[in-house]
Amino acid sequence: MFELPGKIALAPMAGVTDRAFREICMEFGADCCTTEMVSAKAVEQGNKKTDEYARLSEKEQPAAIQIFGDDPKAMAYCAKNLMRFSPWAIDINMGCPAPKIAASGGGANLMRQPKLCGEIVAAVSGAVSVPVTVKIRKGWDETSVNAVEIAKICEENGAAAITVHGRTRAQMYSGQADYGIIRQVKEAVSIPVIGNGDVKDPQSAQRLFDETGCDMIMVGRAAQGNPWIFRELSAYFGARPYAPPGPAERMAVMREHIARMCAYKGEPLGMKEARKHFAWYLRGLRSAAAFRREAVLMSALSDLDRLIEKVLAENPEE
Numbered sequence: 155m156f157e158l159p160g161k162i163a164l165a166p167m168a169g170v171t172d173r174a175f176r177e178i179c180m181e182f183g184a185d186c187c188t189t190e191m192v193s194a195k196a197v198e199q200g201n202k203k204t205d206e207y208a209r210l211s212e213k214e215q216p217a218a219i220q221i222f223g224d225d226p227k228a229m230a231y232c233a234k235n236l237m238r239f240s241p242w243a244i245d246i247n248m249g250c251p252a253p254k255i256a257a258s259g260g261g262a263n264l265m266r267q268p269k270l271c272g273e274i275v276a277a278v279s280g281a282v283s284v285p286v287t288v289k290i291r292k293g294w295d296e297t298s299v300n301a302v303e304i305a306k307i308c309e310e311n312g313a314a315a316i317t318v319h320g321r322t323r324a325q326m327y328s329g330q331a332d333y334g335i336i337r338q339v340k341e342a343v344s345i346p347v348i349g350n351g352d353v354k355d356p357q358s359a360q361r362l363f364d365e366t367g368c369d370m371i372m373v374g375r376a377a378q379g380n381p382w383i384f385r386e387l388s389a390y391f392g393a394r395p396y397a398p399p400g401p402a403e404r405m406a407v408m409r410e411h412i413a414r415m416c417a418y419k420g421e422p423l424g425m426k427e428a429r430k431h432f433a434w435y436l437r438g439l440r441s442a443a444a445f446r447r448e449a450v451l452m453s454a455l456s457d458l459d460r461l462i463e464k465v466l467a468e469n470p471e472e
C-alpha cells in the first residue's frame with residue numbers, strides 16, 4: 155500500500171504556503187507540504203504566472219502540487235504538465251469554499267457532483283505516475299454531508315490517499331471541525347487518510363489521531379507566523395523536549411522567511427506579501443499593534459531590519 159511520508163503535514167493555504175514558507179516549515183519538521191492551489195484552466199491556457207505557484211525546490215520535498223478545476227481533461231493535462239517541477243504527488247482540491255473557486259465549478263463545489271469527482275480522479279491518476287491525493291471537506295452543507303461517499307469514489311478511481319477537513323463548505327472556517335466524519339471516512343476506505351482541522355498544539359494533534367484513527371494530521375492556520383509548531387509536534391511525537399522560541403529566534407526566522415520571499419518573488423512583491431506574515435510573527439509580543447501599523451510602510455528588507463531592531467529592543471529575551 156502507498157505510504158505517507160510521516161505523521162505531520164503542512165496544509166495548502168493560498169496566499170500563505172508559498173515556496174519560502176513551505177521550505178521553512180519543512181526545515182522545522184513538517185513531513186510533507188502542498189503548494190497553493192494551481193488553476194488547471196490557467197495551466198491549459200499556458201499562463202506562465204502559474205509556474206510560480208508550482209515551482210518546487212529540493213529543500214521542501216516531499217511536496218505535492220495542488221490543482222483545482224472541474225474539467226477532467228484539463229485537470230489531467232495540468233497534472234501532466236506540472237510533472238516538470240518533480241512533485242512528490244498531485245493533490246486535487248475538492249474543498250476550497252471560496253465563492254470564486256466554487257462558482258468556477260471547482261473546489262468544494264465538486265462534492266455536489268460525485269460522478270464528476272470520480273472522473274477527475276481517474277483522469278488525473280491516468281495521466282501521471284506519481285501518487286494522486288484528494289482533499290475534501292465534510293460535505294457542501296449539513297443537509298448534504300457526503301465525505302464518505304466521495305472518499306470511496308476517489309479511492310475506486312485511483313486516489314492514493316485522502317485528506318478530510320472536518321467542516322462543510324457552508325461553515326467555511328467557522329465552528330469546530332467534526333472529527334467524527336474523519337473517523338467515518340477512515341473506516342470506509344483502505345487508502346491512508348489525513349485528518350485536518352483545528353490542530354494547534356500537541357494535545358489537539360493527539361486528539362485528532364485518537365478520535366479518528368487517521369494516518370497523518372495536517373496543520374494549517376496554526377502554522378501562520380508559527381512554523382515552530384512542526385518542531386513542537388515532532389518533538390512531542392518523538393518524546394523529545396521542546397522549548398518555544400524567544401523573541402530573537404522568532405525575528406531571525408521571520409527575517410529568513412521574508413528574505414526568501416523577496417529572493418523568489420522580487421523585493422517589491424515579497425515585501426508587500428510579507429506584511430501579513432510580519433503581523434502573525436509578532437503575535438503576543440509587546441507593542442505588536444504599533445509595530446504592525448509601521449509594517450504597512452515597509453517596502454524593502456532594510457525597512458524590515460530597522461523594525462526588527464525596534465521589536466527586539468521592546469522585547470528582550472527573558
Ligand SMILES: Cc1cc2nc3c(=O)[nH]c(=O)nc-3n(C[C@H](O)[C@H](O)[C@H](O)COP(=O)(O)O)c2cc1C
Nearest residue numbers: 165166167168190191289319351352353373374375
Ligand atoms: C488562508 C487560507 C488559504 C487556504 N487555501 C487552501 C488551498 O489553496 N487549498 C486547500 O485545499 N485548502 C486551503 N485552505 C484550507 C486549509 O488547507 C485547511 O483545510 C483549513 O485551514 C483547516 O485546517 P486548520 O484548522 O489546521 O487551519 C486554506 C485555508 C486558509 C486559512
